[in-house]
Each structure stands twice: as C-alpha cells, then as structure tokens.
Amino acid sequence: MQTPKKVGITGSGLVGSLLAIYLKRQGHHVDVYDRRPDIRNMEFSGRSINLAVSTRGWKALEYVGIREDIQALAIPMDKRAIHVQGKPVYYQYYGKEGEAIYSISRGVLNKKMIDLAEQAGANFIFNSKVWDVSLSEAILYTGGSEKESWEPQEYDLIFGADGAFSRIRHKMQRSSMFNYSQKFLKTGYKELSIPAGAGNTHKMDKNSLHIWPRGEFMLIALPNLDGSFTCTLFMPYHGACSFEQLDTESKVTEFFKAHFDDVIKDMPELLTEFFKNPTSSLVTIKCEPWTSFDKVALIGDAAHAIVPFYGQGMNVGFEDITVLNQFIEKHGDNWKAIFENYQSERKPNADAVAELSYRNFIEMSSKTADEKFILRKNIEKRFAAKYPDKWMPLYSRVTFSTDPYSHALEQGDFQKSIMDKVMEMDDIEQIWDSQEVENKILQELQTK
Amino acid sequence: MQTPKKVGITGSGLVGSLLAIYLKRQGHHVDVYDRRPDIRNMEFSGRSINLAVSTRGWKALEYVGIREDIQALAIPMDKRAIHVQGKPVYYQYYGKEGEAIYSISRGVLNKKMIDLAEQAGANFIFNSKVWDVSLSEAILYTGGSEKESWEPQEYDLIFGADGAFSRIRHKMQRSSMFNYSQKFLKTGYKELSIPAGAGNTHKMDKNSLHIWPRGEFMLIALPNLDGSFTCTLFMPYHGACSFEQLDTESKVTEFFKAHFDDVIKDMPELLTEFFKNPTSSLVTIKCEPWTSFDKVALIGDAAHAIVPFYGQGMNVGFEDITVLNQFIEKHGDNWKAIFENYQSERKPNADAVAELSYRNFIEMSSKTADEKFILRKNIEKRFAAKYPDKWMPLYSRVTFSTDPYSHALEQGDFQKSIMDKVMEMDDIEQIWDSQEVENKILQELQTK
Incomplete structure (x- = not known):
C-alpha cells in the first residue's frame, strides 16, 4: 500500500498521460503540466510519424484496463509491404500467424490518453511553462516568461515526462556527475x-x-x-x-x-x-542518472530518446511505467528503493533499444530490398517455427515479447553470428530449407 | 594578410589568453571576457592539478615568441618516480636524453599569460558574465544577473574559450543537429x-x-x-x-x-x-560542430574537455591555436574556409586524445607498478633506440612530437598488438634484449 503523495508530472504526452493514470490508481494527487495548449482543441502538427503499438505498449495499457479503448483507434499491420522498383510488392510477415503491430496516429492517441487520464482524476494544467525545478525540494517553478518572477509549485515527487528536450533533465545536466549525450542522425x-x-x-x-x-x-x-x-x-x-x-x-x-x-x-x-511540413531531425539521447534526491525521476523520451526505426519509442516509454509500477508495488512507500531499482533495471534496456533502433535504419532502408536478406529471414523463420524454444527471431523478441531489450540485443548478436556462417554455406540458395542447414544451426547454437 | 576584425573571446584562461595574443599579432581588436575577477589579484584556488607543458604546448608558445617567458616558470621532469610500497623508488624515463615535460602551476601560468596578452594589446574585461550569445550575429549579452536586462556586445567573430562548462557551447547545444556528450569518471x-x-x-x-x-x-x-x-x-x-x-x-x-x-x-x-579543498570531478566532453555561422568557434576545453592522465589538456588546447593560425595564414579573410578546416582537422584529433587520456589512468595507477609493464616499456625503448625510424613509443609520439593525435592513437594500437605477441614469447624475461625479440618485432612490423 502507498501513502498518497502530491505528484507533479511535466509533459502531457503519451508517457506523461499514462503515468498519470497509474499514479491516480494508486491514490496519489497528480498534476500534469504542459507548456503547450491542450492538443484536444487543436489540429495536430505535421511532424509526426505514425506510431506502432506492440506487445510492451499493450501490456502497460492492459494493466490499467484501457487496451480496448486504444485498440479501437488502431489498425493491425501483420507485415511489411516492400515496394522495390520494377517488381511486384513483396509481403514480409512480422511474426507468427495472428501477430501484428498496430498503427495509430500520435495525435489521435494522445488526445484519447489525456481524456482517459482526466477520467482517472488527473489534473491537467496546459499553457504552463516550467522554467526551473528544485531537484532537492521537488519544486517546479512556473511562469509566463523566463524573465518574470516564477510561481513555486511544491510536490513530494516530480516526474519529468517532458520529452527529448526535457527541462527537468536540463536542470539535472547542470549538476555534477551527470552523464549525457545527444547524437543527431545526418x-x-x-x-x-x-x-x-x-x-x-x-x-x-x-x-x-x-x-x-x-x-x-x-x-x-x-x-x-x-x-x-x-x-x-x-x-x-x-x-x-x-x-x-x-x-x-x-x-x-x-x-x-x-x-x-x-x-x-x-x-x-x-x-x-x-x-x-518541416524537415525534422532524428536524435538519440542517453543520460544517467535518471533520478535525483529520491524526489525527481525522468521517464520516457526525457530519459532515453531513440530513433524511430524499430517502432519502439512509445513502447519503451510505456514499459518504463510497467517497470516503475512493479517496483512501486514491491517497495510501497520506499521511494528511494523504487527509484534505484527503476533506474538500474531500465537504463541498460534503454541503451539496448537505442542501439537496436539505430541499427534498424539499415535494415529498413537497404536490406529489405536485398534477396540475401530475404533468404536469411526465411531460413530463420523456418527454423524458429520448427524449434520455437531454441530460436526467437530478433524482431519478434523486441516486438512481440517482453524479454528485456538488453537480452534481445545480446541474443540478436549471437543469432546474427550463426546466420552469417549459415549464409556462407555452399549453394545456400538451393539448400536453405534442407536438413543440413538445420543441423548447422543446431550445432552452432551449442557453441554459446 | 587579414582585414582587422572585432573579436570577442569568452574566458581568460590559458587558451583564451594565448588566442588573444595570436589574434592581436594579426591586427585584430580583441576583447576577452571573464565572469571571474582578475586572477592576478587573488590566491589561486585549491582545485587544480599542476600542468605539464610538452612539445605541442611549447610549439604554440614559441610561435609568438613567449616560450622563454613561460619556461622560466617551469621545472623539467624527465622521468616518472614510482613509489611502490616496500620497494625503493623506481625511475622511468619519459623519453630520450634531454626530453622532458615541464611542471608549472596553473595559477602562475595563467597570471603570466594574461600579462603577456595585455602587453600584446588585448583588452580584458573581468567580472563580466556572458548570459547569452547570438550565434548568427556574433553578439554577446553581458549583465549582472540572469534576470536583469543585458547589454549587447557586437563582434565580427566570437571564440568560446570558456572551458568545460562553456556558455557559448551551451547555446550551440540548444540548436538542432548539435552532437554532444559529457561523461564523468567515477x-x-x-x-x-x-x-x-x-x-x-x-x-x-x-x-x-x-x-x-x-x-x-x-x-x-x-x-x-x-x-x-x-x-x-x-x-x-x-x-x-x-x-x-x-x-x-x-x-x-x-x-x-x-x-x-x-x-x-x-x-x-x-x-x-x-x-x-573540494573533491573535484573529472569529465570528458565531446561535441560537434565546433563552429556556427562562420562567426562563432569553440576552442580548448569548451570544444573538448579531457581527463588529465596524459598531461595533454593544455597542450591540445594550445595546439588548437597553432592549427587555427595555420588556416588563418592560409585562407586570409575567408573565415568560412578557416573555420571549416579548423574543425575538420582538429575534431578527430581531439577525440583521439580524449581516448588516450582516458586509457592512461589505468597505465598510471596500476601498470606503472607492474613488472611486466616495465619489461614491455624496456623492450620498446631498446628497439626504438636502435630503429628510431621504425618505432616511436606512444608516449613519445603524444608528448614529444606534433604527430596528429589520431595517428598516434592508431600507431599506438598497432604497436600494442605487436608487443602483446612479444610478451607471449617463451622466457621473455630472459630473452627480452635478444636478437630473437628484435627480429620478431621487425617481422610483425611488416604485417601492417
């Protein structure tokens, strides 16, 4: 059980809204600040990639009973449709029969999430800029402009869910011993x-x-x-x-x-x-620590912005909430233990999904058009279907399981080293579905 | 020849002062801002490691004729004196006969550099905080506090020499496509x-x-x-x-x-x-780009803060000035070409010396006490003395040459791979100065 706290969240995006729902269900007072107007009253801007909700995202939504509300707004995509010039469209299924990722507009989803968080009792304060934060005292300073005097807003706990260019993280970055990197793609x-x-x-x-x-x-x-x-x-x-x-x-x-x-x-x-429409940039942001004085924590993109090529950005943010919630349920009022465990559990997984997402641009933009790559995928798929306990393809592990991302990355690298050897076998195009290839994979799997 | 420009430099540290001397000699108007009081009127604080001036540093000082002024304040150190418990002090020479690095107090050196820059005609403005900068217009905004109204100070060019926590870089970081990382040691x-x-x-x-x-x-x-x-x-x-x-x-x-x-x-x-005395932190900072709108450039620690274990921090900053000056002399008034070449030449070298410095903590704190490491050094030294055209030890290349750091790092890794093999030879302790070892190194050198 939890003693009710006064909690401030910065950012009314997807992660901020879902976190508000979780914290309301645990009995806390929750205020969500956003510097922008209420997006429910405006056209959503033309600078967003559609989101793909997958297993980790659904798990977090399901736990608070809102999966159906969201799924009604989404369209399942069970495959890639690959348009290579001068060839018919080629369909590459993502997973097994019945497995799909779900396309949803960021604007549509965010509006719904704010509705649901308000229904859960969270208090949204729009058009309110947070200019500074006292990390040691959990005070947000809000005001109309940087040069005005600011209003202090006192809390027991503050969550920075204010995205890739988080103000809360910016303040943490000015303290010593804060590791930080931002790297833009070209x-x-x-x-x-x-x-x-x-x-x-x-x-x-x-x-x-x-x-x-x-x-x-x-x-x-x-x-x-x-x-x-x-x-x-x-x-x-x-x-x-x-x-x-x-x-x-x-x-x-x-x-x-x-x-x-x-x-x-x-x-x-x-x-x-x-x-x-603007040309927008793609950035990977990493930082550590994610928490400060057992009073302030970063979550979602504020803690780990990633590039969109694995379709995991929102899913990893929602999984942050799942994991945070598990530690809240385990440690009760011990927020020191909750924050410490949350960070040490999530940080390596956020780093891993950042790496996976970065690598996947090459897969999507080049390899999907490559015959050898398609063959490789087919060999893997055939083996995985026959030996599901021995082989889960990397894409499936990331997208259709809740296996930690760091383990997925490690297993993916191991599987890649095996498939590199398989692809070097003589006449692999002819023998790809043979017992010989199967035996080769079984033998290589022993080497770990 | 150069058309005189109005140049603002932020930071009156070692790099800011030396840069002021270079720019004055080229006929520019130079103002140097520092948020602190004039250090010549104060006791220097107890949070500095003594500096070790080496070849790259001397080269930059020599070019403007102030080497002798500085050398008079320094003490040559031609060796490490290694104090292992229970053993007599062991002396490990840094280079060849006559090669030494020069110990100097940061405070003593900085006071002298400001004197010399003032004599060269640079204008120092102490106790003046730069709160903001317009990168596109080269305007510094100074004022007493963050909330007051600021005074615009207009320049043709601005150099951010304001150290690891540079305000100028901070402003660049808020623009898109700026890659940045800060990593603290434990x-x-x-x-x-x-x-x-x-x-x-x-x-x-x-x-x-x-x-x-x-x-x-x-x-x-x-x-x-x-x-x-x-x-x-x-x-x-x-x-x-x-x-x-x-x-x-x-x-x-x-x-x-x-x-x-x-x-x-x-x-x-x-x-x-x-x-x-405070316990101070050690940070590696990397960023890119170093320049903005052909009007603003970072230099020294503002562009590349490194840990102190190779004794190169000030030397790399001074070498930035040498390289910048070479491009100024080459490209005249074409500041676009000067800035582009300065950045593309220096950035990989700054990254390399960051890596070398990070690695050297292990060498200093552990390996200097290790018999195997001492033997390895002696084998290298013997070979280098006999074949100076074939082998320059990494430490010498970094410290006693002006070979680019990126090349030093690459050569050092190659030499390490050779020495790893040499150290695995049977009875290496007995045969270390034999023809066999010499032949082994000669043979391995062919493999590149």
Whole structure:
C-alpha cells in the first residue's frame, strides 16, 4: 500500500498521460503540466510519424484496463509491404500467424490518453511553462516568461515526462556527475500523406507497413482508420539525394517520379505538404542518472530518446511505467528503493533499444530490398517455427515479447553470428530449407 | 594578410589568453571576457592539478615568441618516480636524453599569460558574465544577473574559450543537429601539497613526476619553483577505498599511513587541506560542430574537455591555436574556409586524445607498478633506440612530437598488438634484449 503523495508530472504526452493514470490508481494527487495548449482543441502538427503499438505498449495499457479503448483507434499491420522498383510488392510477415503491430496516429492517441487520464482524476494544467525545478525540494517553478518572477509549485515527487528536450533533465545536466549525450542522425524526415480513396477506403493494403527502400533514403506509409496513410520520407539533409537538393517543386516532382513512381499518383498534396511540413531531425539521447534526491525521476523520451526505426519509442516509454509500477508495488512507500531499482533495471534496456533502433535504419532502408536478406529471414523463420524454444527471431523478441531489450540485443548478436556462417554455406540458395542447414544451426547454437 | 576584425573571446584562461595574443599579432581588436575577477589579484584556488607543458604546448608558445617567458616558470621532469610500497623508488624515463615535460602551476601560468596578452594589446574585461550569445550575429549579452536586462556586445567573430562548462557551447547545444556528450569518471580528485624544505629545497627529486600507484587510486606530485610539490589524490567517490569513506581526520591519517607512508611526514597540512579543498570531478566532453555561422568557434576545453592522465589538456588546447593560425595564414579573410578546416582537422584529433587520456589512468595507477609493464616499456625503448625510424613509443609520439593525435592513437594500437605477441614469447624475461625479440618485432612490423 502507498501513502498518497502530491505528484507533479511535466509533459502531457503519451508517457506523461499514462503515468498519470497509474499514479491516480494508486491514490496519489497528480498534476500534469504542459507548456503547450491542450492538443484536444487543436489540429495536430505535421511532424509526426505514425506510431506502432506492440506487445510492451499493450501490456502497460492492459494493466490499467484501457487496451480496448486504444485498440479501437488502431489498425493491425501483420507485415511489411516492400515496394522495390520494377517488381511486384513483396509481403514480409512480422511474426507468427495472428501477430501484428498496430498503427495509430500520435495525435489521435494522445488526445484519447489525456481524456482517459482526466477520467482517472488527473489534473491537467496546459499553457504552463516550467522554467526551473528544485531537484532537492521537488519544486517546479512556473511562469509566463523566463524573465518574470516564477510561481513555486511544491510536490513530494516530480516526474519529468517532458520529452527529448526535457527541462527537468536540463536542470539535472547542470549538476555534477551527470552523464549525457545527444547524437543527431545526418538523416532527417518529413511527414507526407496519402488521402483516403472513395468511401474512406485505403488505396493500398491497409494491414501492412509499406516501405519503399532506396538505400540512403526511404519512404514509409502507415494506415489510419479514416482510410488515409501517414507517410514519412527519411532522407539525408545534405548530399546527392537530400532535402537540401529538393528546393523547387519541379525537383520534388522529378525525384518522386524517379524513385516512388507507384505511389506519386496517390499523393495529390505532395508539393504542398513537402514545402509546408518541416524537415525534422532524428536524435538519440542517453543520460544517467535518471533520478535525483529520491524526489525527481525522468521517464520516457526525457530519459532515453531513440530513433524511430524499430517502432519502439512509445513502447519503451510505456514499459518504463510497467517497470516503475512493479517496483512501486514491491517497495510501497520506499521511494528511494523504487527509484534505484527503476533506474538500474531500465537504463541498460534503454541503451539496448537505442542501439537496436539505430541499427534498424539499415535494415529498413537497404536490406529489405536485398534477396540475401530475404533468404536469411526465411531460413530463420523456418527454423524458429520448427524449434520455437531454441530460436526467437530478433524482431519478434523486441516486438512481440517482453524479454528485456538488453537480452534481445545480446541474443540478436549471437543469432546474427550463426546466420552469417549459415549464409556462407555452399549453394545456400538451393539448400536453405534442407536438413543440413538445420543441423548447422543446431550445432552452432551449442557453441554459446 | 587579414582585414582587422572585432573579436570577442569568452574566458581568460590559458587558451583564451594565448588566442588573444595570436589574434592581436594579426591586427585584430580583441576583447576577452571573464565572469571571474582578475586572477592576478587573488590566491589561486585549491582545485587544480599542476600542468605539464610538452612539445605541442611549447610549439604554440614559441610561435609568438613567449616560450622563454613561460619556461622560466617551469621545472623539467624527465622521468616518472614510482613509489611502490616496500620497494625503493623506481625511475622511468619519459623519453630520450634531454626530453622532458615541464611542471608549472596553473595559477602562475595563467597570471603570466594574461600579462603577456595585455602587453600584446588585448583588452580584458573581468567580472563580466556572458548570459547569452547570438550565434548568427556574433553578439554577446553581458549583465549582472540572469534576470536583469543585458547589454549587447557586437563582434565580427566570437571564440568560446570558456572551458568545460562553456556558455557559448551551451547555446550551440540548444540548436538542432548539435552532437554532444559529457561523461564523468567515477574517480574524483583532491589537491594536496608538500611544502618546501629548508631554503626552498625540494623534499624529493624535483625533476620527476612522482606517482604512488595503488590500483583503484593513486597519488601524484609535481614540483613547483618555490620548492613545494602540488599533489593530487585520485580516488573513487564511492566504494571501499573512496572519498566517501574518508570522512574523519583519523580515517584520513590511517589511510595515508597505510598507503602513502613514505610521504605522509612531508605533508604537515594534510588534514587541513583534505577537508578544506573540494573533491573535484573529472569529465570528458565531446561535441560537434565546433563552429556556427562562420562567426562563432569553440576552442580548448569548451570544444573538448579531457581527463588529465596524459598531461595533454593544455597542450591540445594550445595546439588548437597553432592549427587555427595555420588556416588563418592560409585562407586570409575567408573565415568560412578557416573555420571549416579548423574543425575538420582538429575534431578527430581531439577525440583521439580524449581516448588516450582516458586509457592512461589505468597505465598510471596500476601498470606503472607492474613488472611486466616495465619489461614491455624496456623492450620498446631498446628497439626504438636502435630503429628510431621504425618505432616511436606512444608516449613519445603524444608528448614529444606534433604527430596528429589520431595517428598516434592508431600507431599506438598497432604497436600494442605487436608487443602483446612479444610478451607471449617463451622466457621473455630472459630473452627480452635478444636478437630473437628484435627480429620478431621487425617481422610483425611488416604485417601492417
């Protein structure tokens, strides 16, 4: 059991809202601050990739009984639809029969999460900028501008769920012994869209995550309930094929005709969107410690921003809450123990999913178009189906299990070393489904 | 030739002062801002490790004709004096006959550098806090406090030489696409001292850098001109032997008697200093880019703070100035080319010296007490003496050459791989100075 505390959360995003629901259910007073207006009253901005909810995300939602509410807003995607130029679309299933990731618009999900958190009794304070925080006393300082005098807001506990550019973390960073890194990719992204067809139908298969892999750059499309797709173009900022180069309407048109000719006809707003929507950056942020004075903790992107290529950003943030909650249930009012365990359990897993996500850009943008890669996937899939206790493919372990990310990374590296050897076997294209290959994998598995 | 510019430098430390001298000689107007009072009017604080000037540092000083001024304040150290418990002091020479690093007090050096920069015509503005900077317009905003209105100070160029916690870099960090990391060691340090003996004599050999290597922790002592030594205790913050543990006078006395019994008699102020002087942290800071809008550049610790275990911190900062100056002389008024070349030349070298410095803690604190390590050093030294064109020991390459640090790191790793094989030869203790060992090294050198 827990003694009710006065808890302040900064950030009314997905993690802040879900954390508010968890903490309300434990009987705490919860105030959620956001510097932005209530997004329920506004159009969501054109700079978001659709989210893919997977097992870790669902687990966190299910525990507080809101899985169905969210699933009603999502579309299952059980496969990749790979659009290679001059070839028919190739479908690559993500997992076993019945396994899927769920596409949902960030804006739609966030609005719903705030509704649900308000229903749970959390108090949302929008348009309120947190300018400073006392880490030792758990006081948030709010006010209209940086130069005004600020109002102190006193709490027992504060959670920084204020995203990749967290103010709370920024304050921690100014204290000594705070390890921190931010690393930007040279690739940026831009949101585009494919509107619904007649009668709100989808113009492509709606149960797929569509990928146009082109090496240095790629286009992806995720379905929405209303028949549209949210598309994202990932491309370097500078260089031969880059955002920098596409500075006129005719260059954009020419580029899409050259590289995405099967989809350009379904993007009537391409030119408007391309020049209206910002080119956004992709950053990996790591830090340590995540907690301060047993009173302040970081959670979600504020603790570990990752690049989106494994579709895990929201899922890892929701799993933070699952793990935090497990320690709350275990340690009761001992917040020192809760915070210590939360950090030591989560930090290596956040580092691992950051690495996995970083690596997956190569898989998505290049390897999905590669025959050898498809063969490799098929060999793995065949073996995994026959020996499910001996082999879970890395993608499945990350996406369809709750195995810690650090263990997934380690197992994935081990499996990769085995598959590298298998792929070097003579005539692997011919013998890929033979007993010989199976035996080779079984033998290599003994070496660990 | 250069068109005179109005240049602002933040930070009146060693790099800021030397840079001011260089820029004055090129005819620019130079203002140097520092948030602290003029250190020439104050006692220098008890939180500094003595500096070791080596070849790269001397080169930068020599170019503007001030080497002799500085050398007069320094003491050459041509060797390590290694104090292993229960054994006589062992002397390990740093380089060849006549090669030495030069011990100098940071306070003494900084005061002299400011004098020299003022004589060169630079304008120092002390007690002036820079709160913000416009990177695109090269404006510094100064003022008494964060909440007051600030005075804009307009420049053509700004150099951030304001150290590891640079305000200028802090502003860059808030812009997109700025890669940044700060990583603290779990080891901290504390300044202590050995006062001069009768008649300003040194109580130990004055031409040595004294080390008491104890594995997880170590004490070092560097000579001063006045007969004293500045000592530094490096030790973990937490754990069995740690600063955290040494919280009473009797524990400190007991600890020094147990581990540094040959020197405690020469440290009459030990207890006072131990509890008066702060325990300071050790941080590695990396960032990129170093320049912004062709108007603002970072230099020295502001661009690349490193840990002190290779004695290179000031030397790498001074070498930044040498390299910047080479590009100024080459590109004249083309500051875009100057900044681009400065960054692309220096960034990999700063990363390399950060790595070398990080690794050297292990060498100093553990390996210097290890027989195998001493043998390895002796084999290398013998071979290098016979084949100076084939082998320059890593320490010499870093300290007594101006070979780029990135090349030194690469060569050092290659040499280490060779020496690892040599040390595995049968009876290496007996045959270390044989033709067989020499041939083995010659043969391995062919493999690159």
